[in-house]
Amino acid sequence: MFRITARTVLELGSELISSDIIAFYELIKNGFDAGTKAGVDVRFDIALPRRAYLKLVEKIGAGGSAEENKEAAAAALLHTASDEALEGFREAIAAATSRRSLLDNLAEAQKRFNRIIVSDTGSGMSRDDLERNFLVIGTASRKREVEAALKRGDAQTPYLGEKGIGRLSAMRLGERLRVETARADETHLNLLEIDWRAFGDVDAMLDQIPVAPTAGPAKPSETWSGTSIVISDLTENWTQARVTELTEDDFARLTDPFADASTRPRIAIYWNGDRVAVPIMPTALLEAAHAKVSGTYEIIDNAPVLKIVAEALDLGFDHPQEKQMITLTVDDLQGAIIGKEGHIEDSALTTVGPFSFEAHWYNRRRLSGIDAIGEQRAVREVQERWSGILLFRDRYRVYPYGEEEDDWLELDRRALRRSGYTLNKTQFIGRVNISRIENPLLVDQTNREGLRVTPEQHVLLQVIRYSIQDLLAAFLKDVEKQYKQQKIDLSDAQEQVTRLEDRAKTAIRKLKRLTPPEGDEAIEDLQQTLLEFSEFAANARQRIAEVEQESRQMIEMAGVGLMVEVVAHELARASENALKALASLKGKDVPERLRAHFATLQAEMKSVSKRVRILDPLSVSGRQRTEIFTLDELIADTVEAHEAQFGRHKINIVLDRPSRPVRIRAVKGMIVQILENLISNSVYWLDMRADREPSFKPEIKISILGGPPTITFEDNGRGIAPENRDQVFKLFFSLKDTRRRRGLGLFIAREAAQHNNGTLSLDENPSPETGRLHRFILELPLGAEQ
Incomplete structure (x- = not known):
């Protein structure tokens, strides 16, 4: 039978929990899976940040008296930390009798008293739960219940997590873990302490590392239940600025920000006892979008139906608010999503399950002030903060979709090749909603870095890409074609404006020579009118240039037509030469097997030659x-x-x-x-x-x-x-x-x-x-x- 080395646990933790926010996400999900009614609290209790500690170590190492160094150490402490943390550091500093002992005491205090605590008031765990479930990596208890819910067709999954590896998240954040937990029917806490460094012994086997739950002190109250995950010996430099940034960028989007704030799962972040505000996405921002697309993908009578609504709200020129509704059934989806030589089965169009999406598009250059947000600069900053199209399963984020460096819908890559509207990812605020029950084959990779590559994942991606990259883009161009260019005649427009302006200037010069002094006022009025016209002409020239730029696409199409003419000419010449070469082989000593191939090739080349001749009228010169x-x-x-x-x-x-x-x-x-x-x-x-x-x-x-x-x-x-x-x-x-x-x-x-x-x-x-x-x-x- 296999045996597992202790360090395998460390390898699993580093591979499966790939970032700090993923670690927090897993710990928070565990709290909600435990049925917490009051949400989950994440508390940072930091008396001496890691960077300040390292600077202090450097200063103490450079010399100075013991008292001076102890005073410097005390002064470096953050007085906003908890009394417990501050007291622990102060006792460590006071007990030092030399520079060496001060360094040692600070190192130990750093490991013990800087902590991250993730707590919930859920069902809690008994000592038996800790033994049989928490300490079993890959435990199947939750997975069995999720699969049972899938079979029953329940409306909601009982758990967000099911792989049994979330407890390794604590390893990402710190080297020491303390679990304090109890069920409602228990009188005392159950404790579990783990020093992850012990697993680094290259010779130790997993079963040689002593880890076991113990009985703890009495519960805070008789009916209390819940769990506190206390992480210490932290591996990162945690500061108030970093926690605030993490809250604004990640914790704010950990659960669906489009949902009503009162219904969103409560996640409270604290820095040294002070609540860090989790931003709420302002609805006024969504209402200020210049265009949007939304859709529902449903399975009706065991067949897929995609309904898409595209809206042009304010594209920067006069147009009514336009809306386009498109419905695609299985025949259309097989063509658009699977294709002729599709590498996946049509059945994936159904097995992917139902989902919904929405994406709000902004022309960032045209964003202006919004009363509920602020001036233009503030609006742009808020739009950028919330930008990206996120994926949520049962209201909780699936990473890394929507991250700044992630282009899962290939919007930026396509935008580089597209003329007209550049629909890149920073211009969108959006979401895609899936669920564990409705989309059982859309499952996370084990390392939480996206969905597993499956036929169903392919369908999901292609539907969203098609809706945004193709249908929305085409719709916006169609609105532009209808309203932006219909009243503009570009034939010699620039020359016409310049010619009229020059004629007016010449006329005024002649009038000034011919007009007596008492007519100067009229001439000045005429000159002012010319100045106003010149300003109008400048704006007209700019608009004409813009429209000509927008018309480049049609010019490029003409270029494609020219290329067709060149290729057609070359193909005609090549086909005629091939026909002559084949004809010259007739009657010669050619094996029968080759004669059959030549006959087929000759027929093909004749068909190509006819095709090219038919295409000849398409050439630019004759069209x-x-x-x-x-x-x-x-x-x-x-x-x-x-x-x-x-x-x-x-x-x-x-x-x-x-x-x-x-x-x-x-x-x-x-x-x-x-x-x-x-x-x-x-x-x-x-x-x-x-x-x-x-x-x-x-x-x-x-x-x-x-x-x-x-x-x-x-x-x-x-x-x-x-x-x-x-x-x-x-x-x-x-x-x-x-x-x-x-x-x-x-x-x-x-x-x-x-x-x-x-x-x-x-x-x-x-x-x-x-x-x-x-x-x-x-x-x-x-x-x-x-």
Whole structure:
């Protein structure tokens, strides 16, 4: 059988409890798990901080008389510490007879009388509890009860912790531990003392370290129950400033700060007897957000449903408060969260369980004073203090999500690559709520540094990222597109303003030469008007520059189009050269096995060549030119160019051509682009359904009609939810997985249709089979037909 060395306990403690706040968190959770009604108190009783002690040691070591050093030691004590701590230090100082003994006495006092006490008034522990549970690392008692609650379907878990390693948290904070505890039906305290240094003996086995509970003095009162964890021989330098900082940054967010303050679990922090205020997040700060997104992920009839609400409240330009509500069902979530080549099973969309989230976004440059908080600077400081999107399980924090150095939603990484709104983590205040009962497969790593990497964890992360990075970002850009740019004409705007200003100045100079002295007052009024106009012109120039900066995204899209032209040219040349090389092999002494491969390759290259030729009208040089062409022939050529692709994906094509050719005048490249985007989307969603339904036979049906020229394009894939009928055409809205998510195809396709005075819409009649929308309709004006 295995034997465990004593130092293994030290290794476990250092590995599993990775920071001071995690240590406090575990000790505090234990108090609430014990059923405390009055909350948990954390008391720092520090008579001589570690840094002051080390300076004192240095001073004493440098020389001086015993009395001088003893006076210096007494003067270094913090008189706000408890009487017990101060008395202990003073006795140690008074008993010293030399510099050596003073150093020794101070070292011992430092270990004994500087303490951190975490106390609760919960159920307490008997000596048997200490023996059977507290001293059993990894005890299964709580885990059994949690699992039983899960099986029963209880509304709430009985315990926050269940791994049985929380008692190692005390080791992180100090080398000595004293447990003082009792149950309500007991008369005396039960004591347990541990010196963690004893576990450092490299030769000692765990069972050789004597640790056992003992009987203690009488309880404070007859009915009292609870536990005090007394930690001494502290390993860190604790000062009032550090405790205050820890309280403001960590203790304040240990439990859900969005919850009503009266319902939050009480955690009281004390520095040398004085209460340290735990900040409460002001509701006025949330009300001052410039935008927000919230959502609920529910499991309804054993299927997931994600409901997202995005709100644009004040984006810095005139616009009404806009709200967008989006509902995604299992078909949409399989595409957006799992994807075509997803490495996790669809079942994780259900087994993740229900959760909720909210994120409030701030443009920090535009934050102004708030009556309930203060001036602009104070508001910015408060917003920064509470910034981050935190994760809470049953109202208690899951670390490290939301920490300053943690970018669990990859907001900063994405912001560096995004134009427009930079949705980085410091601009958000938010939370995600999960529970142990509802989300049993979202469990902490043993070292408390985040959730274990599981399919369910992947779903949680991807849903939150998608809601913020994609849907909120797209929504804000859509609001901007609607209201910020609609009344601004950028054509020669800067030159126009400058030209008008110069004309006015020239006119005034001429007037001054022509006007008699009695007309000077009128000229001065005119000059003042010009000054006001010049100020307006300067503001206009600045606004024009801003709008041009915001329009860079469209310029970049044009750059992508140019790149497509270059690549298309190279691909055409390469494909033609390959075809020639393959053709030259005909009739030569080539093994049969290679001939079959060459035949396949030749077919593929012919398809590529056709595809490139079809794409040629998309080039920047030819894209805006209208011409007369036969619509049904163009569609047939486009479909033929995809022949190899359709073959690979086993997609059946039904092309319903009219009895007579439909000739139209339009921009040929734009019609091709519309078709290409529709085909690309169909192939993706048909694959999604085929992967999940082995007997499914994918099909695309294209029909062409005249009078007016109309194309209907439909497939039998996943379809689109009726409530998202208009959303799919919006810029950057996409339900594809992260690798393919662009949200440009249908937006550009509709723009192309409108450029040709036509419309591209999604038929509002759902399929009887799926209840979703499958048919796109491209209708050109009657006058386009030739």
